[in-house]
Amino acid sequence: MSVSPLPPLPSPCDLTQGGRTLLRSLSRTGVGLHSGQTTQVSLHPAPPGHGRRLQRQDLPGTPPLHLSPDRVQPSALCTQVVQGEVCAQTVEHLLAALGARGLTDVLIELDGPEVPLLDGSARDWVEAIDEAGVSERVSPDSGPAPLPEPIWIYEGDAFVAAIPAPHLQFSYGIDFSAPAIGQQWQTWTPQREDFDQEIAPARTFGLAHEVESLRSRGLIRGGSLDNALVCDGEHWLNPPLRFANEPVRHKILDLVGDLSLLGPIPVAHILAYKASHRLHVRLAQCLRSRGYA
Ligand SMILES: [Zn+2]
Numbered sequence: 001m002s003v004s005p006l007p008p009l010p011s012p013c014d015l016t017q018g019g020r021t022l023l024r025s026l027s028r029t030g031v032g033l034h035s036g037q038t039t040q041v042s043l044h045p046a047p048p049g050h051g052r053r054l055q056r057q058d059l060p061g062t063p064p065l066h067l068s069p070d071r072v073q074p075s076a077l078c079t080q081v082v083q084g085e086v087c088a089q090t091v092e093h094l095l096a097a098l099g100a101r102g103l104t105d106v107l108i109e110l111d112g113p114e115v116p117l118l119d120g121s122a123r124d125w126v127e128a129i130d131e132a133g134v135s136e137r138v139s140p141d142s143g144p145a146p147l148p149e150p151i152w153i154y155e156g157d158a159f160v161a162a163i164p165a166p167h168l169q170f171s172y173g174i175d176f177s178a179p180a181i182g183q184q185w186q187t188w189t190p191q192r193e194d195f196d197q198e199i200a201p202a203r204t205f206g207l208a209h210e211v212e213s214l215r216s217r218g219l220i221r222g223g224s225l226d227n228a229l230v231c232d233g234e235h236w237l238n239p240p241l242r243f244a245n246e247p248v249r250h251k252i253l254d255l256v257g258d259l260s261l262l263g264p265i266p267v268a269h270i271l272a273y274k275a276s277h278r279l280h281v282r283l284a285q286c287l288r289s290r291g292y293a
Contacts, residue, residue: 013190014102015256016143016168018264021045021105023133028124030116033090033204033228034078036221039112041094043129046105048138051263052098054081054088054108062086067095067108068293069261069284077219079258079277089114092257092277097125099260100195101134120203120227121242122253126196144292147268151290153282158274160255160283165269167191172251173273178207180231184248199256201242202249205229208237255280262293 014020027042046053053064065071065083073082078090094115098106100122118124152161171187188199206214206223208230214220225238229246243249255272258280259265266287272280287293 013100013195014137015099015190015260015265016267017102017137018099018104018143019048019137019139020102021047021050021135022103022129023135026128026132028116028118028128030118031222031227032112032114033117033222034219035089035112035114037112037114039110039114039116041115042109043132044107044109045135046107048105050105050107052095052104052106052108054091054110056086056088056113057109057111059086064107067091067261069281069288072261072281072284074278074281077214077277079254079261079281087113090117091115092254093117093122094125094257095260096253096257097122097129097200099256099265100126100190100200101129102137102264103129103134104263105138114222117204117222117227120229121250122200122257123196126200143264144262144266147266147292151283151286153279153286155279158276158279159272160275160279161271162266162268162283162287163271165267168265168267169269170252170255171269171271172248172255172275174248174251175274176207176247178231178233180234180236181205181247184245186245186248186252188249188252199249199253202246202253203227203229203242205231205247205250208232251275259284259287262287266292 022045025044029040052067055064071081079092080089147164150163169189173185175183230237261284
């Protein structure tokens with residue numbers, strides 16, 4: 001009789017729970033995707049109930065930004081939190097990593113307008129968080145109630161939805177005319193599949209012909225072949241990919257980050273097709289209006 005080895009346990013994924021903080025502070029420095037500015041982010045432990053607040057250190061005296069769905073300004077290309085004159089761009093990959101580790105009480109200091117892109121994924125954030133250490137959960141039952149009924153939001157042929165389900169699950173579909181990307185679908189079940197292995201390493205991606213027009217509009221000044229996968233339609237300009245379907249996995253990463261604006265994410269099957277940060281955030285806002293935040 002042979003006994004097959006047990007599969008390795010996934011790293012703890014706390015998207016539906018929260019209630020944790022860091023054991024120690026940590027910092028990372030890098031270039032912002034849109035601003036092209038080099039900035040430093042420092043994450044600090046915070047007391048229970050503090051939430052996630054972001055302080056712009058280069059704007060002394062300004063109030064901290066609450067990272068909440070209600071503070072997000074629509075943008076197709078990144079998630080931007082705005083409060084009065086103060087903003088912080090491209091918070092989504094950092095938020096995905098915080099969510100995956102259940103870190104809902106954190107003080108974030110940022111010395112410029114945008115969170116650095118690092119390698120274009122959430123891998124460096126997860127590693128940095130694990131190096132600093134994560135506290136025990138304050139309250140064991142801090143997760144939100146399961147979703148009682150479906151929510152759909154659609155725009156043209158794109159949609160996001162949250163369907164009642166026994167555990168948290170994400171399914172995402174994309175459809176690009178560029179053959180290098182084409183149609184991709186991926187389902188990710190946090191309970192079963194490791195965030196660190198399956199989702200965190202997937203990088204930002206783009207099309208070469210869009211790069212010039214975005215640059216001329218003052219966007220993606222910090223984008224490069226070092227921090228984004230770029231394709232010319234037929235081919236990737238900077239292979240190898242980390243996954244055959246790295247783009248759709250990155251879309252799941254973005255969706256996780258945007259829903260992490262709620263703090264803990266309600267147990268549901270979250271479904272998205274050809275969606276954008278704007279639609280992800282609309283779903284987060286809708287969930288918040290129903291008491292999920
Ligand atoms: Zn992204």
